[in-house]
Amino acid sequence: MTTAAFVGPDRYVQGTDVLEAAAEQFGRLDADRALLVGGETALSVVGGALTEALETGGTEVERRSGVDSCTESRVTQLRNRITGTGADIDLVVGVGGGTALDAAKAAASRSQTEYAAVPTVPSTNAAASSVAVLYDEHGRTAGTELRDRPPELVLADTSVLADAPADYLRHGLGDALAARFEAAACAEADGRTVHGTAPTDVGRSIARRVHGVIVERGTEALADAERGEPTVAVGSAVEAILLGSALGFENGGLAGAHALEVGFRVAGVTEPPHGLLVGFCTLAQLHVEDAPAAASVANLLDDLGLDVTLDELNVDEETLRRIGSAACAETTSMGNEPLDVTPEMAVEALRAASADLA
Numbered sequence: 001m002t003t004a005a006f007v008g009p010d011r012y013v014q015g016t017d018v019l020e021a022a023a024e025q026f027g028r029l030d031a032d033r034a035l036l037v038g039g040e041t042a043l044s045v046v047g048g049a050l051t052e053a054l055e056t057g058g059t060e061v062e063r064r065s066g067v068d069s070c071t072e073s074r075v076t077q078l079r080n081r082i083t084g085t086g087a088d089i090d091l092v093v094g095v096g097g098g099t100a101l102d103a104a105k106a107a108a109s110r111s112q113t114e115y116a117a118v119p120t121v122p123s124t125n126a127a128a129s130s131v132a133v134l135y136d137e138h139g140r141t142a143g144t145e146l147r148d149r150p151p152e153l154v155l156a157d158t159s160v161l162a163d164a165p166a167d168y169l170r171h172g173l174g175d176a177l178a179a180r181f182e183a184a185a186c187a188e189a190d191g192r193t194v195h196g197t198a199p200t201d202v203g204r205s206i207a208r209r210v211h212g213v214i215v216e217r218g219t220e221a222l223a224d225a226e227r228g229e230p231t232v233a234v235g236s237a238v239e240a241i242l243l244g245s246a247l248g249f250e251n252g253g254l255a256g257a258h259a260l261e262v263g264f265r266v267a268g269v270t271e272p273p274h275g276l277l278v279g280f281c282t283l284a285q286l287h288v289e290d291a292p293a294a295a296s297v298a299n300l301l302d303d304l305g306l307d308v309t310l311d312e313l314n315v316d317e318e319t320l321r322r323i324g325s326a327a328c329a330e331t332t333s334m335g336n337e338p339l340d341v342t343p344e345m346a347v348e349a350l351r352a353a354s355a356d357l358a
Helices: 018-027 040-056 072-083 098-111 158-163 166-188 201-226 232-252 256-266 274-288 294-303 317-327 343-357
Strands: 012-015 033-038 060-064 091-096 114-119 131-135 141-146 153-157
Touching: 012 018, 012 232, 018 040, 018 153, 033 040, 033 072, 033 098, 040 060, 040 091, 072 098, 072 131, 091 098, 098 114, 098 131, 098 141, 141 256, 153 158, 153 232, 158 232, 166 201, 166 232, 166 256, 166 274, 166 294, 201 232, 201 294, 256 274, 256 317, 256 343, 274 294, 274 343, 294 343, 317 343
Parallel strands: 012 153, 033 060, 033 091, 091 114, 114 153
Antiparallel strands: 131 141
16 A cells, blocks of 8 residues: 655744744744854844743753854764753754754754744745755755654745845745646656655646646735835745745656756756756656646746756756756666656756746
């Protein structure tokens, strides 16, 4: 009998100024001592409010700032701080973008500590997921850390998120765009999620809804974000990115788009933001599948300002071959495609995606 499972954060709270009521949410976790982990900018923006909220509930707080990477050495440093003699830390709070959230999440996973996420930019779906992506010192993908569960708490303050540069939202939409098409591929291939279980129909339905929000509200949300306004459209986009696409990929499955993104990173293409690259790779996945949706997705990427080409990514022929080979490795999610994808097929699909967006 095939086993399916549905996972998600214990509690996801989103709205304007929700950090003003964070004490009540943190109070549910009943922590004695918390470690705030984030970048300098993120902690300067919300660190004070989070510290006050935690201390109101009787939780002692320690900060660890300057977390701008998610490498093995960084995660080990954080884990050692959490589990060190006399640390008594029973809650890790990740603050910031995907890198800081993943570093905090991986450290919490290794120390078996409760974990809460407070995203300050909506650039990826890292906040509500149980997966942390690790990189080497050169920015190349070095593996993943899978926590046994998503966060106990996610606090998404849309006032803070709307105040971030709009490109973060743009890239988040690119990351979220993959959910529908990867879940569909995984279901057709009888694939498995990151938890090793069969995808659920509910996960796939959520992934489809994420795509609907991007189509219906994406450009409006970007326009509002350019003005720093936490409107209904921005809220819908943020929810689709942070919550919807996390639930979609964890319960619907990954496939070609994220496999190709890993291929870029392994091949040394490290500069493009994750969401920009995933959006491009989603289009390439559709070319791998010869799917009719490729044309509409190309138009959508153009509308969202996520159109990019191989030339703009500085990818030459040798690098392109390395990307195709790495994307089709057994360790990627390419096996969740409903056909056997060769490196040559991956290369041709990337060329086709680039031509669509030129």
